[in-house]
Amino acid sequence: MNAQSLNVLLYGALVYDLADILKCKLSVPVKLRRLKENAPADEIAAGLREADVVIAIKYRDMPWAPRLALLQIPGAGTDQINMAEIPPRTVICNAYGHDIAAAEYAVLGMLAWSHDFIEAHESFKAGSWRMSGRAGAPIHEELHGKTVGILGLGPIGLKTAQLAKAFGTTVIGCNRTPRAVRFIETVYPLDELKAFLGRCDFLVVSIALTPATTGLIDADAFAAMRPGAVLVNVARGPVIDEDALYQALHTRRIAGAVIDAWYDYPKPDDLTVPPSRFPFHQLPNVIMTPHSSIWTRGMVDRRWSEIAANLDAFANGMPLRNVVRAAAPAGA
């Protein structure tokens, strides 16, 4: 393949605005095209027909892409990729660089919850000293001394473990493949999930969404948790059963949650989509953010450096990073 003619399609609202950043980081010349999901169907069909490389977080029910040689996912999760419709000769890669941002968010969420930070700020800004210890306020918590459970020991989980440990917490983990990890006192296998959950003051969910993890945290799991426990979700919404989560929070089966990962997302032509069919925004024990945790300047810089390096390597016939599905051998 001639690098001069590499056609790269940025597909989807999530990557649409990042074309300039990618261009700055690329060494090889490419023809960049970008389309949102709500572009006319014939433009999308034409874009896919010509694309050597597609960069997309979601790839499902797409037009045929006869030249597609590399599908570069601009994120870690492959849960929105329908592998079956990607030509077998296409390499699929994902990308990282978000672990620092997501781990900072998880620690931020635990600290904010412990210190009643948002309520202290909002009430004081409104003129009240009621959250002040000197005004006889309820004494709040600190992160120090708590037990932090990390469900899923990928890059986000490991980084969160390291940061949480610095605060004098006990860090435990639960992972498909149990293994000794620095900073983590005990790593439970997934079939000991309930024993793990029963120890957590904070449960940080950082496990990949797969058919096996969909609904992993269900009503039974909440029943195994401590009444004072707080859940922090920086993974994908559906790892946690939507109904069970709402009920656990509404009935105070657990104390609260810090939620960044949701069940429904806005579309390019509809930014008003509610994040769930339940009114989480009405619950006083929920801190909620719009899947914004990882969107730091540092993440964009690290991730798109990785992606640009992969495109450069691809154009030059060099090995790719973060291959999640290799190309089938020629003739296969």
Place this chain on the structure above:
Amino acid sequence: MNAQSLNVLLYGALVYDLADILKCKLSVPVKLRRLKENAPADEIAAGLREADVVIAIKYRDMPWAPRLALLQIPGAGTDQINMAEIPPRTVICNAYGHDIAAAEYAVLGMLAWSHDFIEAHESFKAGSWRMSGRAGAPIHEELHGKTVGILGLGPIGLKTAQLAKAFGTTVIGCNRTPRAVRFIETVYPLDELKAFLGRCDFLVVSIALTPATTGLIDADAFAAMRPGAVLVNVARGPVIDEDALYQALHTRRIAGAVIDAWYDYPKPDDLTVPPSRFPFHQLPNVIMTPHSSIWTRGMVDRRWSEIAANLDAFANGMPLRNVVRAAAPAGA
């Protein structure tokens, strides 16, 4: 002195509610009395007349205390104690246990600022995805990679340095007595304050309030700071010139502030006292809390364990901890 007859006076609204916690922690029997500042003057006079031990954060213009042998300050700061009116034979001790809570707050403040956390929560709770990266939101910051300057390397400053370092920051310090400190790249002496300030992305103020540090951060100091800098005050308000702070934030000379330490405080009979003569609550670039940072369950437990241990030691004639002014020798 007979331990049976030790008269302990808890003086002030700040300690009034903590009598039960102290009782639980004491080994020696004492006669505990408690008074708020707005108690009748004759009750206060009688309380001071009988007191062997006074526990108070503020001691100024007090009636004569002929028996006073120990003034136990339930905090680190001695800035509200008029040493001149404490009998020379009285030992003065302070107390700690708050460094973990204050350092957690300082890191929480830096993280919350970096991640636009409060705005993301408030706008999403109100139904808007506008703070989501996928909705084309402005990309926010992360703490990783920033330079964190710590002004004042007491227990809070050192703990903050350790926590901040875990986030991959460069930590620098500024202190009356420069000394090599683990976690800290460079410690500047106070007369190089401006060189220090010019490097800070975050300035954490954790220096004691003394005549020498009153107004230490003034208009000249703000002029030396970076336009993107954010100030976090977990010390005492007056270390920072009130007028200069408001102007620096209002005119965006610096980017913002996270403020827990103020210029005016509520009184037992007036909880509506504004924290400053300037309307900080109207500034969008201020996160503000009502001196609540250290009021964690862990702080109260650690600090009052220290205080109880000091009272036990005092009753038993054993050495005291955290002596800030020793008793003058007999006959002096």
